[in-house]
Every structure is written in C-alpha cells, then in structure tokens.
Amino acid sequence: MEYLYEKTIQQIRFAVFLLLVIIGVGTLGYMLLEHWSLLDSFYMTIITISTTGFMEVKPLTPAGRLFTTLLIIAGVATIAYTGGRIVQFIIETQIFRRRRMSKKLDEVKNHFIVCGYGRMGKHVCEELKNAGQEFVIIEKDPQQIEQIIEEGFLFVAGDATQDEILLKARIERARGLVAVLSTDAENVFITLSAKVLNPNIFIVARAVEEETATKLQRAGADRVVKPYEIGGTRIAQVLLRPGVVDFIDLVTRERGVDLNFEEIQVQPHSPLIGKTLLETPLRKELNIIVIAIFRKDGTFIYNPTSSTVVQEGDRLIAIGSAKALQQLNNLCLVEDLSAATR
Template identity: 30%
Template sequence: MRKITLRIWTKLSTKYLTKGIILILLLFAYGIIGSYFIMGLNLIDSIYYSAITMATVGYGDYIPSTGIQKIFATTLALGGVVLLAYVFNIMLTNFQERMGKYSKGVRKMKAIENMDTYYVLCGYGRVGKIVLQELSERKQNVIVFEKNPEVTQDLVENENLVVINKDATEDDLIQKLSGNKCRSVIISTGDDVTNLFIVLTIRETNPNAWIVSRASKLENISRLKKAGADKVVSPEIIGGKDLYLESAKPHLLRLTVQHSSDEIFDEFKTIAKYDCTLENIDYHIPGIETPLSRQIKTMNIEDGKRYTNYLENNKEAKDALDNLYNAVNNIHSHLISGPNKDTLNKLIEELEKYETILGKNLTNKEIMEITKKRKE
C-alpha cells in the first residue's frame, strides 16, 4: 500500500505543487522583509520569526509592541494559515482524485479478468455506437477504448461492459487485451491513419488476433489489409450502395422465375435489351426461407456472352451449375433495376414468353411456400 501511495503521490500534477511553492516563498519573503524593517530583527532572526509566525507556532520570544508590528504579525500569521490550508487542500484533493482513478482502474481490470471472452471496440463514434448496440443485443462482453471521456459519459458500465478512456495508439493495454480471451478487435475510429496504427500495434504482439477495421477511404482498404487487418469495412461505401438501392426502389423488381440453366443467356439478352441491370440472383432451396445470394451487377450483353462461353468450355463448371439448379428445382429470383416501371413491365411480358414467372416482389417466406409445393 505504501508503494502504491508513493507512486500516486509522485505523479501529482506539478502545476499545483509549483503554484503552492511560489505562494509560500512569496509570503516567506514578505515575512523576512517585514521582520527586518518593521520588527527591527537581524537577517537570521527575521528568517526564524517569519517561519514560526507563518506556521502559527509563536514561541513568544519576539513580541510585537507597536501597532504596525502587530498588524504585520497578524497579516503574516493569517496569510500563513490561509496559504498552507489552501496548498494542502489542493494537494489532498488531487491525491484523492488520483487514488480514485487508480481504484477505478483496478475495478475495471478485475471486471475484465472475470470475463470469459470479450470484444475490444476501439472508437466510440457514430459507427462505434452501432457496433456496441449490436454486440449488446447479443449479450456479448465488450471493452470500449475511447480517448475522449465526454463521448462515453452516458455509457453505464456493468459486468458486460468496460470503458477505458485512453488512446489505443499510445497505451500498451490494447496489446494485452487482444490476447487469447479476445474474440475480435473492432477498430471503428473515423481516422484511417489511427486505424492503421492500431492494427500494426496489435498485430505486432498478437499474430492470431482477429482484427476488423473501418476504412473511410477506398484507397486505404488495401493498406489496412497489408498492415494485418483480417477484414476491412467501409461504412461510406456500404452506405453509398444502400442509398443507390433505396433510390432505385421505385424501379427495382424482384422477379421469381423457374427455368433451367440453358436459358440463362436468353435472360441476359432480354435484360440488356431493355437497358436493365441484373443486380443479383437468389437461389431458393426448398424448405429453407433464406436463399443463397449471388451478386451480379451487369447489364452488358457481352458479360452474358462471356459467361455462356465459359460454361461451354468448362464442363465441371456447367455440371456444378446444373446441380445447383436441380437442388433448387430451377427456382430462383432476379433483382433487376430498370429506367422506369413501364420498362420493367415490358421486360416481364417478354420474359413470360419463354420462362415461368412465379411472382414478383415476393417475400422469402412466400417463395419458401412455393418451393415446398413445387418440390412435392
């Protein structure tokens, strides 16, 4: 305990100590000068008299007799009492604050030790808040690193949540916490340089840590991966895709169809003819609500030709595709975006000439019921 107290005491802010020492020296100088000229004492006695008066000891060997001497002695004694009380109060308050922070830090580390596993979240901004919300809903243990205490002041710590208000780029604690008990390190600050530094810091000592980092700029994704991030996510890019899909919703069609793999190129030609884009394909396994999704994003007839040629020249790939179509009973959904509703309606009319259309804009649950019946 004595070592802990000494360590905290030695770390007291020099600002408070310096201010206190300066005030004491100024009062002491006032006492020496006043004792010499007002009390009529020599230099040594002036130093002695100033010290005992400031400390309110008052041995009585020098007694003020005149009015000016009494006023001087009173101001020196009162100044000493007030100043010493002020200085010690500042030092004691600062010491108590540091003791409180130390005790709080010990409690945090104890809470972390009691966690079986946990996630480390670096950065509690707008993205970090969403990540924490998702983790909390799944009852996961989370350690949040956020250097700005004002940002996390509304967070309530408990047995599942510990907040550490330190800079993850300057504290080696992040390295220790990224060890075996850490399920994943999620780096969500808005600064790619900070994210890169945190990745390098963790990867240096924890080669097996699973690191997921945010990237604000597209060109930094490759840099973060080279630094050691296992996954890099760009909320800006994802947000841009979502904005596009939302804006395209009035001209977005989910068409559930049934046809064999031999009719794929005919679909390509029809979709390209109407200047529509095939966004993705969902393959519906009978009895399972969630489909297998495959992103396409093409409206070019040349893409269809290349894909058809690839299947013709690669028997294994063609057999694998046929097996997939057989597994889903040839039922799949196309997400198609087009210039307008009239164009999409014309597209549907033409597709109906050579393939079976089971429905448009159906939910996965509705499609699951169709696949069950078709399978029977």
C-alpha cells in the first residue's frame, strides 16, 4: 500500500510537470507562429488548455489554428490525467490512513478508551497524552473526527454505545474506559456494555443528574464524576483555601515544575514488601514522600509513619520528582532492589 501511495505522488508530480511543459510550449508556439507578445501568448495558452471559451486574442493564421487544436487535445488530456491522479491520491490517502489506524489498533493493549471527544473528552485526552498513556477515542461527529486526525490521536469512528465499535477499540485489552458523552443515558448504556465485554475494566463515567450517578454505579462504573458538583466544590475551595488549591494545581497541572503526585501499586515479588518505610530508599535516596497507603482490604492509612510496613497490593500515594517516581514504580515491579534504583 505504501508503494502505491508513493507511486501516485510521483504520478501527480509528473502530471504537474507535464502541464507546465505544455503551457511553456503553447506560449512559445504562439510567440513563434503568430508573433504575439509573451503576455498575449501566455493568456491564449491558458484559455485554450482550460477550454474556457473566451474569444481569441487576435485572429489566428491556419498554422495557428492547427497548433491551437493540438494544444487543446494535449491540454485537456493532461488536465484530465492530473485530476484523475489527484482523486486517486485522495482516495488512497484515506485508505492508507484507515489501514495504518487499523494496524495500530491491532497492536494496542493496556490502554484507555475515551468515549466522546467533546469539551470534557478533549481535556481527558490532553491529560492522558501529557502522562504518556496510550488511549483510543471513540467519536461519531465528523467535525470532531477532523480535530482528532489533526491531533494525531488513535480513534474509532462510530457510536460508542454499540458493542461492535467498542470491540474495534480493543476493549477486551483495555485497562480503563471514560464515558463522557453528552447524555447520561448514553453513558449508562456504554457502562453496561463495557462491563459485559470486559468485566475487569476500570470505568469512569460522567453524570449530570444525581439519580443517574446511582444508575451508573449499579451498571458497573467504578467512579462517577459530576461536573457541576466538582465545579462548585472547586470554586468554594478557591475562596476558602486558595493556597491549598494553588499547591494541588502546581503538582498536578504545571508542566515546568518537576513535582508530581503518583499512585503506584506494589506488585508481588517487589523488594519493598515486608520492609518499613524507613528501611526503604524512598525518603533517604529518592526524596519521595508517601502521603497515604490504600491496603488491599480497603483500609486507608493517611500520613503513614516510618514504621509502617509495605505490603503486597498496597497502593502508594506519593509525591516527588518524575525521575524519583519512575524509580519507585520500578521498585514496585522488580525483584532486585539495587537494579530498580539505578
């Protein structure tokens, strides 16, 4: 397919070159046969090969009429050839783009699916992009799809409420799904379908109405986001605790500050298991602060002490530099403590 794509581009280049040659030959021909000026010859050539139908610049001699006839045949044929190659190029570009997209979708795994590329969906995609996460967008609006293509995001065109479209987005291999379509009913339907197709997927859904939030939770949503409630709460927090809000924004949104929040789960065989926080290199070597720990049994430890023991399955809520947090992530995955902190 790539070979045909490049071949079509070469054909278009050749057609444009041929058209320029015909214009040059036509202009020169009128100058030699009819003894016209450069401007008159060029003008006559353009209206001839474009079959515009304007009157002749000046009366033609028999030789000039024969030359004009040949010029019309050559010009029309070249323009038709060029137009055909351009149409072919447009069609092949679309086919090439679809095949490339399909190939990427076949390879994607452990990704997120964003259903809806509206105002909220765009912010979700931007955050996932900044976090370096793979994601697939499902969108049916042609105008939004054009924006997605411009951004270079992976997407599936279609209705996210249909199982076929969710399967095209490789939902069976996805780690999470975001349902942020315009209506609560669609988000409920997507949540139901997603849980059937992938019971282990983590779902975050948007709800406008309070009663819909309950339905989404019953349908299988792991988290329900209510934009108006969150917006109102944030406004109140800015009024009451502006410094706290500024700090949270600093570590979650500012791109120029090397300070991040992260949630990292301790996997089996991690060298951290069984050690106290004091015994780990988190604070002494990596300068990481563990703010909280979520245990597998659902218990929550806020501001754990240095004697708190790390257990398998713990979710560590930590703050530190991007490099240090990456090393912490390695510590939670590998078996060799020294290898993880290199």
